[in-house]
Amino acid sequence: MMRTEWRDHGWQLIHTTPQSPSLHMALDDVLVHEVGAEHRPPTLRIWEWASPAVVIGRFQSLRNEVDMEAAQRHGIEVVRRISGGGAMFIEPGNTITYSICAPLSLIKGLSFQQAYAYMDEWVIEALATLGIKAWYQPLNDITSEGGKIAGAAQAHRGGAVLHHVTMAYDIDAVKMLDVLRIGREKLSDKGTTSAAKRVDPLRSQTGLPREAVIERMIDTFRQRHGLTDDVLRPDELARGEALAGERFSSEAWLADVP
């Protein structure tokens, strides 16, 4: 396998109407396999959320991470994603989430640390054009002088890499800490944790509406790497919906690591 560059690929953009948390989990799974099988070109998918969610990492313990009773009380759906990393607290309009599905050739020869930073160079540039000096904080954070902006996670599936990122646009920290369990050990290294890390959201940093930040990100990706507007194929959506129902909203998957 030869290393490829961004411009070697015909990047597609999917940015559609709000979808449920479990469908988002499923679409990541479907699209990374479609890209790996060369059934679809490499794709940038911008997520719109239909409802609030806690998204836990592939290897996180459900009961150690989430107060299910509090989640229920707040009407928050708890889902497990296919990538590792930490729990994310999502409210529609408060986060900007995207997935990149790319052939493994794009990150061939890179260390994990390099691959994370490489997949988000365009975001660092987009933030710079909005006046935010941001940089990659290994292992998997985008941060700024004001605080953490985003967390990334990658998973390798079927010959492709899924790289997805949740950025804080705005945040209800009180509700977040009500639902997520934050342990002491997690605080020992950097004095902060993925969830409670001093987050400085994009709303206060840019003063721009969320949609304007997304538009700038899309423009930046388009200029750097090329980007064609696309939609989910009906069969992709159908498989996503089936997987969302059968797997990603099942108790077995959610509690796979109890």
Next chain:
Amino acid sequence: MHGEYKMPGGKLVVVDLEVRDGRLAGVQVSGDFFLEPDSALDAINRALEGQPQDADEAALAAAVQRGLGSDVMMYGLSAQAIAIAVRRAVDGDAA
């Protein structure tokens, strides 16, 4: 029994387990680390199952290493970090 260890520059490793007849049982490793392929988590749990309760850090790390295929990739996680979290669980030092 529950143990946690935050690997310096890495991620959090959590271990929940019991001790039965002097051996580790019901071992469940979890955390916000990255692991490829994801089935390697089960292999790690299996490798720790049945280890003597007094196995030291080096022995536990070696057991984890033996249980993993050569294709397994870890990011923010190591066999040693898992071994430390196991020791903390057994020693009651949840930290």
